[in-house]
Amino acid sequence: MTRVVSLFLPTWSTDRARRKAGDAAPPPEVPLVLIERDGNRRVVLGADAAAQAAGLCIGMPATKAQVLVPGLIVEDADPAADAEGLDRLAVWILERIAPVVAPDPPDGIVIDSTGADHLHGGENAMLDGVIGRLAMSGIVARAAIADTWGAAHALARYRTRSTIVAAPGHEPSIIAPLPLEALRLPSSVSAGLRTLGFERIGDLLAQPRAPLALRFGPELGRRIDQALGDLAEPIKAIRPPDLIEVRQAFAEPIGAAETIARYIAKLVGQLCERLEECGFGARRLDLICHRVDNRAEAVRVGLATPVRDVKRLTRLLCEKIDTIEPGFGIEVLTLAATIAEPLERKETHNSLVEASFPDVSDLVDTLANRVGERAVYRLAPVASDVPERSVCRIPAMAAETGASWPGHWPRPSRLLPQPEPVETMALLPDQPPVSFTWRGIRRRVKRADGPERVFGEWWKRDAELVAVRDYFRVEDDAGERYWLYRAGDGEHAATGSHRWFLHGVFG
Known part of the structure; x- marks a missing residue:
């Protein structure tokens, strides 16, 4: 089933202007509008969140906006730069999210995410990731995913939540409460419908089409059918020039x-020849199948390292054939190296004493394309005394950082995601527990070592200026070894709650 994401950027023009200005940009709380000339008039083309909260809107005369909001910052709009920036953002999303992406001017991007969400941990995680990355770049965004472009477009713009995920196979009722403008109708059509008493999309769904088409033309029926999925709306994917x-x-x-697999092999061979000519290897491949019914089926394959091995790339793509729905037939196949990186030709040596190292990148690629890139990773040390902050995830084939964990204190082989509270009996201030109860089971401590005192990282937040943890390694009657700590130094209440937690299990 087709799944489409509509990304709505409500303040795109002002966000782009602030990013361009850098440190010289006005503070976010100061209202900012962008204006352009419409004949002899100056009208507002873009307004940031502060300006909109002050009652300003797009299309308002600039003089009126300046009267309503004293101290308003007014700058010239640049629609051409806005469109160019939207194209660059679409290319950025193409490289990271899904194979079929197109700008949806003036303030949106549309993404065909069919079959791509599992690579990002599911649809909710995919949308949250996109919104979060844009927010870190100073771009306000909302996103919705639905079965059609029309439905996703309407939900993203006329619902207030930052992310909306409509269930696959959703009913028309999901867009029925939305206003008429959500159908992407010309303003004259929306005004005419309101004159007749129609306010919501649901008011139109039960009406006969012929009288509406006779009065308002075929555009109204076409938009309704596109939103409901009765009429295909192809997405013309953006293609970077290089x-x-x-x-x-x-x-x-x-x-x-079998036919699709045969032509995949031919396309991979041609693509690898092109890559070799440029001195590149593919890090991401997108296979787009253009069907005769104007729909596109896409397959994305990611690679941990640059590759131009024909057999390997063919195998990875052919494993995805069962996800392709050819419908009434595929008329065009397109294969692109969405991400390509320099790859030097490897020289073969016949020396018997040359050290050889196993190449596990093929296995990593196979696993990552089956279960998602996020599920295949390595752990790397981080310079921090706080145990839960001393480790991070890095890509499975990432280069060695050279960092290592300190070895002067033993650490458990299994660190819990979050310390779990336990009930204990212990003498303060520095004695290990005599027994502890974890997950409903009481364990008597036979041996113990500690304490190892860990201080808070005062440079992160004020609450950690005096925070203390005392860690103990304990062994119970069954020979199981655990890593427990007491929050606080056992004497001063300001250093912690003096409650006990289990943080890890030794192998």
Whole structure:
């Protein structure tokens, strides 16, 4: 089933202007509007959140806006730069999220995410990741995912939540309460419908189409059918100018898995030749199948390291054939190296004494494309005395950082995601517990070592200026070893709650 994401950027023009200004940009709490000339008038083309909260809106005369908001910052709009920036953002999303992405001017981007969400931990995680990355860059965004472009577009712009995930196969009722403007109708059509008493999309769904088409033309019915999924709305994907891409068109549509696999192998061979000419290897491949019904099926394959091995890339793509729905047939296949990086030609040596190292990148690629990139990772040390902050996840094939964990104090092989509270009996201030109860089971301590005192990181937040933890390694009657700590130094209440927690288990 097709799934489409609509990304709405409500203050795109002002966000782009602030990013361009850098340190010289006005503070976020100061209202900012962008204006352009409309004949002899100056009108507001863009308004940031502070300006909108003050009652300003797009299309308002600039003189009126300045009267309503004293101290308003007014700058010239640049629609061409806004459109160019939207294209660059679409390319950024193309490289990181899904194979089919297109700008949806003036303030949005549309993404065909069919089959790509599992690579990001699911649809909710995918949307949260996109919104979070944009927020870190100073761009306000909302996103919705639905079965059609029209439904996703309407939900993203006329619901107040930052992310909305409509269930696959959703009913038309999901957009029924939304206003008429959510159908992307011309303003004259919306005004005419309101004159007749229509306020919501649901008011139109039960009406006969012929009288509406006779009065308002075919556009109204087309938009309704697109939102409901009764009429296809193809997404014309953006293609960067330097994209390495090959294409195969068919005189007769194809649909059999064996035929698709055969042509995938041919396209991979052609693509690898192009990559070799440029001295690159593929880090991400996108196979787009253009169907005869104007829909596109896309397959994305990620690679941990740059690769241009024909057999390896063909195998990874062919493993995804069962996710392709050819429909009435595929008329064009497009294969692109969405991300390509320099790759030097490897020289072969026949020396018997040359050290050889196993290459596990093929295994990593296979696993990552089956369960998602986030599920395949390595752990790396971080310079921190606080145990839960001393480790981070890095890509499975990332280069060695050279950092290592300190070895002067033993650490458990299994660190719990969050310390779990336990009930204990212990003498203060520095004695280990005599027994403790964890997850409903009481364990008597046979041996113990400690305490190891860990102080808070005062440079992170004020609450850690006096925070203290005393860690103990304990062994119970069954020989199981645990890592417990007391929050506080056992004497002063300001250093912690003096409650006990279990933080890890030794192997």
